[in-house]
Amino acid sequence: xxDYPIYRDPPEQCRTPDxxxxxxxxxxxxxxxxxxxxxxxxxxxxxTGCGAxxxxxxxxxxxxxxxxxxxxxxxxxxxxxxxxxxxxxxKTLKRVILTYEQMQGPKYVMGFGSCTINGGMYWNSYAxxxxxxxxxxxxxxxxxxxxxxxxxxxxxxxxxxxxDSGRAQNWKxxxxxxxxYLGEQQALFxxxxxxxxxxxxxARHYSLFGPETLGEHTAxxxxxxLYHPGQGAVDALEVKR
Amino acid sequence: xxxxxxxxxLALATLLPSLLxxxxxxxxxxxxxxxxxxxWLLFSLLPSVSQGGSVAACLEFAAFGHxxxxxxxxxxxxxxxxxxxxxxxxxxxxxxxxxxxxxxxxRLHSLMALNVLAMYLLLGAADLISLFxxxxxxxxxxxxxxxxxxxxxxxAALRYLIYALAGALALLTAIVLIEQSSxxxxxxxxxxxxxxxPDGLSWVVLALVFVGFGVKLAMPPFHLWQAPAYGYADGPAxxxxxxxxxxxxxxxxxxxxxxxxxxxxxxxxxxxxxxxDAQSLxxxxxxxxxxxxxxxxxxxxxxxxxxxxxxxxxxxxxxxGLMLGNDLGTAGGLLHVLNHASYQAPLFLAxxxxxxxxxxxxxxxxxxxxxxxxxxxxxxxxGIIGLAGLPPMNGFVxxxxxxxxxLDAQMPLLFVAAVIGTLGTILSVYKLIHxxxxxxxxxxxxxxxxxxxxxxxPMLLIAGFAFISGMLPGLGLYLVEPAAAALGLPMPxxxxxxxxxxxxxxxxxxxxxxxxxxxxxxALLFLNAGRSYRTQPLDNYxxxxxxxxxxxxxxxxxxxxxxxxxxxxxxxxxLVALEQGSGHFLDLASAASRGLYYHxxxxxxxxxxxxxxxxxxxxx
Numbered sequence: 001x002x003d004y005p006i007y008r009d010p011p012e013q014c015r016t017p018d019x020x021x022x023x024x025x026x027x028x029x030x031x032x033x034x035x036x037x038x039x040x041x042x043x044x045x046x047x048t049g050c051g052a053x054x055x056x057x058x059x060x061x062x063x064x065x066x067x068x069x070x071x072x073x074x075x076x077x078x079x080x081x082x083x084x085x086x087x088x089x090x091k092t093l094k095r096v097i098l099t100y101e102q103m104q105g106p107k108y109v110m111g112f113g114s115c116t117i118n119g120g121m122y123w124n125s126y127a128x129x130x131x132x133x134x135x136x137x138x139x140x141x142x143x144x145x146x147x148x149x150x151x152x153x154x155x156x157x158x159x160x161x162x163x164d165s166g167r168a169q170n171w172k173x174x175x176x177x178x179x180x181y182l183g184e185q186q187a188l189f190x191x192x193x194x195x196x197x198x199x200x201x202x203a204r205h206y207s208l209f210g211p212e213t214l215g216e217h218t219a220x221x222x223x224x225x226l227y228h229p230g231q232g233a234v235d236a237l238e239v240k241r
Numbered sequence: 242x243x244x245x246x247x248x249x250x251l252a253l254a255t256l257l258p259s260l261l262x263x264x265x266x267x268x269x270x271x272x273x274x275x276x277x278x279x280x281w282l283l284f285s286l287l288p289s290v291s292q293g294g295s296v297a298a299c300l301e302f303a304a305f306g307h308x309x310x311x312x313x314x315x316x317x318x319x320x321x322x323x324x325x326x327x328x329x330x331x332x333x334x335x336x337x338x339x340x341x342x343x344x345x346x347x348r349l350h351s352l353m354a355l356n357v358l359a360m361y362l363l364l365g366a367a368d369l370i371s372l373f374x375x376x377x378x379x380x381x382x383x384x385x386x387x388x389x390x391x392x393x394x395x396x397a398a399l400r401y402l403i404y405a406l407a408g409a410l411a412l413l414t415a416i417v418l419i420e421q422s423s424x425x426x427x428x429x430x431x432x433x434x435x436x437x438x439p440d441g442l443s444w445v446v447l448a449l450v451f452v453g454f455g456v457k458l459a460m461p462p463f464h465l466w467q468a469p470a471y472g473y474a475d476g477p478a479x480x481x482x483x484x485x486x487x488x489x490x491x492x493x494x495x496x497x498x499x500x501x502x503x504x505x506x507x508x509x510x511x512x513x514x515x516x517x518d519a520q521s522l523x524x525x526x527x528x529x530x531x532x533x534x535x536x537x538x539x540x541x542x543x544x545x546x547x548x549x550x551x552x553x554x555x556x557x558x559x560x561x562g563l564m565l566g567n568d569l570g571t572a573g574g575l576l577h578v579l580n581h582a583s584y585q586a587p588l589f590l591a592x593x594x595x596x597x598x599x600x601x602x603x604x605x606x607x608x609x610x611x612x613x614x615x616x617x618x619x620x621x622x623x624g625i626i627g628l629a630g631l632p633p634m635n636g637f638v639x640x641x642x643x644x645x646x647x648l649d650a651q652m653p654l655l656f657v658a659a660v661i662g663t664l665g666t667i668l669s670v671y672k673l674i675h676x677x678x679x680x681x682x683x684x685x686x687x688x689x690x691x692x693x694x695x696x697x698x699p700m701l702l703i704a705g706f707a708f709i710s711g712m713l714p715g716l717g718l719y720l721v722e723p724a725a726a727a728l729g730l731p732m733p734x735x736x737x738x739x740x741x742x743x744x745x746x747x748x749x750x751x752x753x754x755x756x757x758x759x760x761x762x763x764a765l766l767f768l769n770a771g772r773s774y775r776t777q778p779l780d781n782y783x784x785x786x787x788x789x790x791x792x793x794x795x796x797x798x799x800x801x802x803x804x805x806x807x808x809x810x811x812x813x814x815x816l817v818a819l820e821q822g823s824g825h826f827l828d829l830a831s832a833a834s835r836g837l838y839y840h841x842x843x844x845x846x847x848x849x850x851x852x853x854x855x856x857x858x859x860x861x
Binding site: 046092195 | 787
């Protein structure tokens with residue numbers, strides 16, 4: 001057994017829904033928005049490994065992902081879905097976390113191939129990240145080495161259905177349990193790890209603050225003084241990485 | 242003694258404060274006050290110069306059997322007013338703070354006052370000799386003002402001087418030809434007098450006048466001198482020169498082409514073996530003046546040079562409008578003189594404010610200053626909207642008039658040329674505002690603040706006028722009316738906000754309301770949504786890289802690379818090479834001829850005698 005707590009999906013029914021969620025108007029709007037979101041997914045590919053080779057067949061004329069409203073997007077600010085297509089090393093995971101935090105909610109993550117699930121054929125490598133969902137909230141995994149385009153299609157359709165029915169809410173967990181995720185990231189990268197994105201400020205701004213947003217790990221961010229305008233923000237980032 | 246005499250004396254007296262009090266700010270303040278008085282005097286002259294009237298000065302003398310005098314009419318008054326206001330703004334700006342970084346402030350003030358005086362003497366010329374006196378004074382005063390900062394500006398000013406001397410010789414020849422053929426030098430007597438010249442002589446006079454005044458207007462192929470000469474001048478002087486100085490060429494050109502020759506005669510003057518007549522040839526020369534310098538501006542990496550190149554291009558716009566001869570073209574061409582001054586001055590002043598704070602105008606070394614210098618940004622934004630000719634600024638009105646004038650005159654190809662020029666303007670002004678104010682703030686500019694209010698105030702004031710007179714174009718057209726009347730050109734009917742044409746009117750209040758309404762609607766949506774979250778600038782996507790203040794994540798060098806790849810083959814600097822080549826040839830020739838007589842008295846004597854005899858032989 002590892003000595004860190006293993007993440008499990010939090011029990012949904014225990015959470016007190018906030019006022020906006022309870023209102024009929026808000027729920028109706030959210031329902032319509034979810035319906036639209038599911039049909040216009042902009043995909044940001046993080047092509048770290050061999051999985052990317054299966055994407056061109058999925059995109060091009062035979063399977064043609066655009067007919068279900070999916071298309072590639074080059075920046076995280078406009079993307080909805082982050083696709084991790086293969087193994088992640090300790091170095092590349094940092095970049096994935098940075099990219100994920102820069103995406104605007106609602107945002108979804110898909111782990112692609114066995115490597116993101118358990119390390120795959122790199123299971124005994126010291127430099128490979130074994131489980132993606134320790135560090136980021138993953139909405140869906142596709143098993144296989146590599147998954148065929150048919151499997152990719154199937155996964156996308158399932159994700160769309162999950163979004164449409166309002167069940168793809170994992171991205172909110174990143175804000176509600178930020179302390180937990182940051183703890184995992186710090187355990188891997190060292191205690192000085194931080195990103196330029198103000199996750200805590202965003203959680204507060206969008207009312208996504210949860211009981212685990214702040215904690216012992218986020219307390220270590222205070223010294224970087226990243227998010228107080230004007231002071232030190234730029235200097236703190238000059239730390240060599 | 243009338244108000245025009247007072248104006249000339251006051252312009253002379255404006256030289257004094259900065260000469261008498263070279264240290265401290267009192268000289269600059271008194272100079273600014275004097276310009277304010279000049280503006281007031283000019284407005285008091287308005288009733289007497291409107292409806293084609295004129296005011297004669299008591300200054301006159303007799304020479305060569307002619308009476309040489311000065312007399313201000315509506316056309317000269319219009320340019321004089323722009324001169325005085327430009328000098329007022331530039332002087333207030335310099336006094337308000339700029340001169341703290343300048344070791345020759347009093348020289349700047351006195352030279353600018355000298356320029357204003359010279360321009361009044363040119364604009365108030367009553368005959369060809371006083372016109373030439375004014376012209377030479379303007380050239381020399383302009384040279385001194387351009388050369389004031391020293392260094393590279395002296396090189397640029399000397400280059401201007403060579404062009405100006407060549408132009409002056411051409412002008413003098415033209416004056417002699419005009420005097421010989423018509424027997425008079427009085428401008429009033431010369432109205433329409435050149436229309437009866439034979440074709441051959443007309444072409445010679447036109448060519449000489451085109452060279453003489455076209456040099457000042459920097460029309461191709463004489464366009465190389467202007468941008469460095471204006472751009473490298475002191476900031477306030479650059480604003481003054483850019484706003485009005487080269488318009489003196491337009492003034493002279495219109496005086497001869499429109500007033501003496503007449504546009505009907507130009508149309509009748511067909512170029513042998515071609516489809517061109519003199520009017521369309523001049524209009525195409527204006528269109529080339531519009532396009533070529535504008536696309537050269539696109540490639541500039543110095544903000545001041547970029548603006549100065551645009552000044553040349555917009556001069557082409559004015560001449561294009563005035564060559565049409567119809568009411569909309571006239572109103573557009575003359576109004577563009579006023580409008581160009583009202584946005585070019587704040588543009589130069591805003592760039593100067595940036596130089597004042599950051600020490601550079603290099604577009605590759607600036608960026609992100611919007612957060613540090615918001616007022617300079619607002620000024621520059623208003624200025625570039627005017628320069629690009631987009632609503633709601635006044636540049637839109639004058640360009641609309643010229644476009645519509647071109648269509649009314651049934652010149653669709655020139656219309657397309659004007660649109661191509663405007664496209665280049667829009668592209669390069671975006672480069673200007675992007676590379677200075679948008680994008681990434683450089684680490685060395687983190688502590689920069691806006692320029693002092695003494696500088697920001699004047700530039701905002703004139704930019705505000707450019708906005709107001711865009712919303713209410715009647716204000717500008719009211720000033721244009723005496724000029725058009727003095728030239729004998731038609732004007733469209735207008736009221737405070739609208740211009741009426743038989744086939745379509747322009748009401749700027751409607752345009753501005755629609756624009757502000759649309760922007761306001763967007764702003765309401767944005768403000769009411771209230772869900773956006775402001776991130777810090779380094780929280781920016783760079784392919785997964787962590788950005789630091791040292792990382793240049795946004796590149797502004799080699800802007801519009803794709804466009805320049807397409808138009809690059811047409812932009813080979815062959816004219817620059819030709820200019821340099823002829824300059825080197827002249828150097829060589831002068832060195833060789835000097836070698837003939839230098840250090841040797843006898844050889845000098847022989848050389849001088851031979852040259853003198855040869856000259857006598859040719860003349861006799």
